[in-house]
Amino acid sequence: MxxxxxxxxxxxxxxxxxxxxxxxxxxxxxxxxxxxxxxxxxxxxxxxxxxxxxxxxxxxxxxxxxxxxxxxxxxxxxxxxxxxxxxxxxxxxxxxxxxxxxxxxxxxxxxxxxxxxxxxxxxxxxxxxxxxxxxxxxxxxxxxxxxxxxxxxxxxxxxxxxxxxxxxxxxxxxxxxxxxxxxxxxxxxxxxxxxxxxxxxxxxxxxxxxxxxxxxxxxxxxxxxxxxxxxxxxxxxxxxxxxxxxxxxxxxxxxxxxxxxxxxxxxxxxxxxxxxxxxxxxxxxxxxxxxxxxxxxxxxxxxxxxxxxxxxxxxxxxxxxxxxxxxxxxxxxxxxxxxxxxxxxxxxxxxxxxxxxxxxxxxxxxxxxxxxxxLALRGVQVAWRGWRTAGPGGWRQRLGGGLLLLLAVGTAHTAGRMVREHPYQNLYFSGLSGQQAERLFERDYWGLAGRQGLEWILAHDVRPQVRVGTDARTGLVLHNNSLLLPPAARNRLVLTSADQAQYFLTVYRWHPQPYPASYGREVHCIRVEGIKILSVFQRP
Known part of the structure; x- marks a missing residue:
């Protein structure tokens, strides 16, 4: 029963x-x-x-x-x-x-x-x-x-x-x-x-x-x-x-x-x-x-x-x-x-x-x-059984209780990071500092940060037409993310080559190194947990 x-x-x-x-x-x-x-x-x-x-x-x-x-x-x-x-x-x-x-x-x-x-x-x-x-x-x-x-x-x-x-x-x-x-x-x-x-x-x-x-x-x-x-x-x-x-x-x-x-x-x-x-x-x-x-x-x-x-x-x-x-x-x-x-x-x-x-x-x-x-839930099941059925103070009970406590703390920490990193949860790395992740692995390989970069440029430059460019291989980042702008903002945006642009935007894909001073002055950047995923340079 x-x-x-x-x-x-x-x-x-x-x-x-x-x-x-x-x-x-x-x-x-x-x-x-x-x-x-x-x-x-x-x-x-x-x-x-x-x-x-x-x-x-x-x-x-x-x-x-x-x-x-x-x-x-x-x-x-x-x-x-x-x-x-x-x-x-x-x-x-x-x-x-x-x-x-x-x-x-x-x-x-x-x-x-x-x-x-x-x-x-x-x-x-x-x-x-x-x-x-x-x-x-x-x-x-x-x-x-x-x-x-x-x-x-x-x-x-x-x-x-x-x-x-x-x-x-x-x-x-x-x-x-x-x-x-x-x-x-x-x-x-x-x-x-x-x-x-x-x-x-x-x-x-x-x-x-x-x-x-x-x-x-x-x-x-x-x-x-x-x-x-x-x-x-x-x-x-x-x-x-x-x-x-x-x-x-x-x-x-x-x-x-x-x-x-x-x-x-x-x-x-x-x-x-x-x-x-x-x-x-x-x-x-x-x-x-x-x-x-x-x-x-x-x-x-x-x-x-x-x-x-x-x-x-x-x-x-x-x-x-x-x-x-x-x-x-x-x-x-x-x-x-x-x-x-x-x-x-x-x-x-x-x-x-x-x-x-x-x-x-x-x-x-x-x-x-x-x-x-x-398979991880199988581990949770083992921890729960050890905590509930082992003798008081035994190693199985301590181990099971410790695993369950780690699960509670770990999931709460993960949830907090997801809120803090929104909308860039796709930049989550575990066990790596921002500098390590930035140096060793790819960053925003989806190119999502391009949207906020374009929104920042159009919000801070009041000219009726604003020319924006990027690396030749990442032009789709600008084109795709411009489609999510309201029509009025989209009409102000002119996508052009880097040498003709008033602003240069990069998401650091295929160019993880810093850009030289010839690209202009960095006027905006986005960092997620210390990882720089976007820069906007005002062209000289």
Whole structure:
């Protein structure tokens, strides 16, 4: 029989969970207008527009040709981003039309809001996933809070259409997978197929879900032989339905599904640009990064207490698997922990071994972070049990209590930094001073600070036309962020070359060194925790 405390907690679940996610939604509504426009946002939208034109020509050609902007939209054969699916971009375009967003500022702010609420949906699925694993809704809610209180991911949840949306879709797919493994029905298969197909249509890396599904369905058949026939009947339905969702949601695949998908999948091993990144104080080619690039970026941008609990949780899982592997796999919790370990370590090891092209930190691997947190929650569970069940004053109780205290202090400190650094939570570094981070690693690689730089210039220079320039390679920073200015301010801005400009603006990407005096007098800068991320120079 459940205790009275358990019953009281159960009654509190709905209002507490509703309040938590309601407050998160309110935070999104209050903050979505504060962030700048990153490098790829215009290109992502254009990719969706091209795909929408292509789909319209296939489904309703006469109606498509009556669209006023039809002739200005490139054809699919001229699209440089066919290797990116558009299952998220297409609904955003329809949303723009539905709400009547026409000016660029309205369009991109709307997209930021929609992106955040997509992330919020992923956080809710993560809450359900963690609750499903640990059978404690409070632990699930703690996991959701840790996901939100990860500074870089919180900031990027407003504007990173690729990696954060993929994270949300991937965690949703793993949740539908757990439901399928627990109770294999045709409804569960169709839900999981829809989630898997949508994830693949955001990033082709979503094919990992196929391997996880088949592999762990095989484990269920091995340890639950009574369900073997049912799984064997349902898996072909899963594969076929997933393929159908992938093709339907990605117009580029319609004419040649297999060939075009393989072409898109292989494109990630043949990255088009030989871009450089700042890593450990050196400018390195993205094609020649050391094996430790992704693990180091993960560690230096994740709150330290999360990493500590991840280590405790991973050691606990490894210990249980080592001592009695067969008995461990016979338990549902053991197989789920193995799934989370495969979700986290599999892609990370693949990137290290295959020396995959990466850039902008570890953002291409953000989708493994929920698995990282699930293993960290395993560490929280161990600490809680040690604190509650060990003898008074014993080392287990002291260790468990110490870990829980560190968790409370660490999350409070992280939340405080997120408030203090707003809207530049994407500049969060753990364990590094501002000077170290500025010297060793990339800063604002999204170029978001350009927005506040332009706003400062226009607020302090009253001339009707103001000429602003930047480095030749970072011109998009000015163009993109100018789109978020009100129309009147945007009309005053003249974007020009550095030698013709009255103001020179830099975000220090590809030029981490200080600028010489010939660039003029520095009249404005932005620092985040001691890291200089933007300078405005008044030209001589």
């Amino acid at each position: 459940p205790s009275s405390l358990s019953l009281q907690l159960l009654r509190l679940r709905r209002p507490v969970v509703g309040l938590f996610f309601g407050l998160l939604g309110l935070v999104g509504l209050l903050l979505y207008g504060d962030y700048g426009l990153p490098w790829d946002e215009q290109l992502d939208r254009l990719n969706g527009i091209i795909s929408l034109k292509y789909a319209a020509l296939k489904l309703a050609p006469a109606l498509a040709r009556r669209e006023p902007s039809f002739a200005d939209i490139p054809d699919m054969r001229d699209n440089q981003d066919t290797d990116h699916g558009v299952i998220f971009q297409l609904p955003l375009l329809l949303l723009e039309r539905a709400v009547g967003a026409e000016d660029a500022r309205q369009v991109y702010l709307l997209r930021h809001l929609a992106t955040f609420f997509t992330f919020l949906g992923g956080v809710y699925c993560f809450f359900r996933l963690a609750t499903h694993r640990f059978r404690r809704w409070l632990l699930g809610l703690l996991g959701a809070a840790l996901l939100v209180l990860t500074p870089r991911l919180f900031a990027e949840a407003f504007y990173n259409y690729k990696d954060l949306v993929f994270l949300a879709f991937f965690v949703t797919s793993v949740y539908t997978l757990l439901r399928l493994l627990r109770r294999p029905t045709w409804r569960a298969v169709l839900w999981h197929a829809a989630a898997t197909g949508a994830a693949i249509d955001v990033r082709t890396m979503g094919v990992l879900l196929l391997g996880l599904t088949l592999g762990f369905a095989g484990l269920e058949m091995a340890y639950r032989p009574t369900l073997r026939r049912r799984f064997m009947n349902l898996l072909p339905l899963y594969l076929g339905s997933t393929a159908l969702v992938v093709v339907l949601g990605w117009p580029y695949l319609w004419e040649n599904p297999v060939g075009h998908f393989l072409e898109a999948f292989q494109s990630f091993s043949r990255y088009r640009s030989d871009m450089t990144v700042q890593y450990w104080g050196r400018q390195l080619s993205v094609r020649q990064l050391p094996w430790h690039y992704a693990p180091v970026w993960l560690l230096i941008t994740t709150p330290p207490v999360y990493c500590l609990l991840f280590g405790v949780g991973t050691a606990t899982v490894l210990g249980a698997a080592w001592r009695r592997p067969r008995a461990w796999l016979r338990t549902r919790s053991g197989r789920q922990d193995l799934l989370f370990a495969a979700w986290f370590f599999g892609p990370l090891l693949a990137v290290v071994v295959l020396q995959s092209v990466m850039y902008d930190g570890w953002r291409h691997l953000y989708f493994i972070y929920p698995a990282f947190l699930l």
